[in-house]
Amino acid sequence: xxxxxxxxxxxxxxxxxxxxxxxxxxxxxxxxxxxxxxxxxxxxxxxxxxxxxxxxxxxxxxxxxxxxxxxxxxxxxxxxxxxxxxxxxxxxxxxxxxxxxxxxxxxxxxxxxxxxxxxxxxxxxxxxxxxxxxxxxxxxxxxxxxxxxxxxxxxxxxxxxxxxxxx
Numbered sequence: 001x002x003x004x005x006x007x008x009x010x011x012x013x014x015x016x017x018x019x020x021x022x023x024x025x026x027x028x029x030x031x032x033x034x035x036x037x038x039x040x041x042x043x044x045x046x047x048x049x050x051x052x053x054x055x056x057x058x059x060x061x062x063x064x065x066x067x068x069x070x071x072x073x074x075x076x077x078x079x080x081x082x083x084x085x086x087x088x089x090x091x092x093x094x095x096x097x098x099x100x101x102x103x104x105x106x107x108x109x110x111x112x113x114x115x116x117x118x119x120x121x122x123x124x125x126x127x128x129x130x131x132x133x134x135x136x137x138x139x140x141x142x143x144x145x146x147x148x149x150x151x152x153x154x155x156x157x158x159x160x161x162x163x164x165x166x167x
Contacts, residue, residue, distance in 0.1 A: 003066055003097035004073045006165070009080040010104035010139060012132040013115040013124070015149050015157070016077040019104060022158035027073050031065045033058070035078025055085075059092035066095050081135040083142055101144040102161055108133065110150045 008016050008023075017034050024032060038057035041050065058078070065074045074097070080086050090099070106114070115132060118124040140146075145164060149157050 002072070003095070004165070005062070005066065005093075005097050005099050006073055006075045006161075007080075007086065007099065007101045007144075008075070008077040008104065008161075009086070009102070009142075009144070010106070010149075011081070011111065011135045012079055012128055013111055013118060014104045014106045014132075015114070015154055016079075016104060018154040019149070019157045019161070020075055020077045022154040023075065023161055026158060026162040027075065029071045030073035030075050031068070031071045032075045033061055033065065033077075035076065055089055055092065059089060062089075063092075063094050066093065066097055079135070081138045100165060101142075102164075103139050103142050103144040103146050104149045104157070105139060105146050106148070107150040108136070111136065 006023075008020055010016055017036075020032055020034070024030065035054070035058055038061065039050065039054040058076075062074060062076060065071065086101070111132060112129060115124060115129050119126055119128070147157055147160060152160075
């Protein structure tokens with residue numbers, strides 16, 4: 001069985017988790033990991049120690065999933081604002097698999113609208129808008145397959161990604 005690691009990244013609020021949930025019914029045999037689940041601290045702290053911890057947590061789980069014969073695809077999403085973070089993570093993985101890397105891009109106004117909706121719903125703190133916008137530019141340079149999600153539903157994006165996976 002040829003394993004695939006499908007990475008979906010993008011800034012906060014762009015729709016990574018929602019797109020992955022929409023992609024799941026299209027994948028015949030898979031497991032889904034959202035990197036945020038591996039760093040759910042309260043209060044949330046970004047330190048050298050917590051950065052290393054989250055990379056170790058993610059690498060451990062991805063390695064377990066990549067070894068598991070019950071699934072062909074490992075679907076992983078996370079905020080990866082710099083390519084070297086993904087490269088650091090990939091260096092920790094074992095076994096043979098193909099990497100399919102997608103970056104979700106979104107227009108500035110649409111991103112703000114989505115984040116404001118989450119803030120009003122109590123899902124995010126108000127500071128997320130500035131943090132997301134600060135990270136937005138770095139994604140344009142990534143050597144991944146870029147998907148503009150500004151005017152597309154998560155189901156449309158998932159279907160488009162599925163079609164790319166079939167090529």
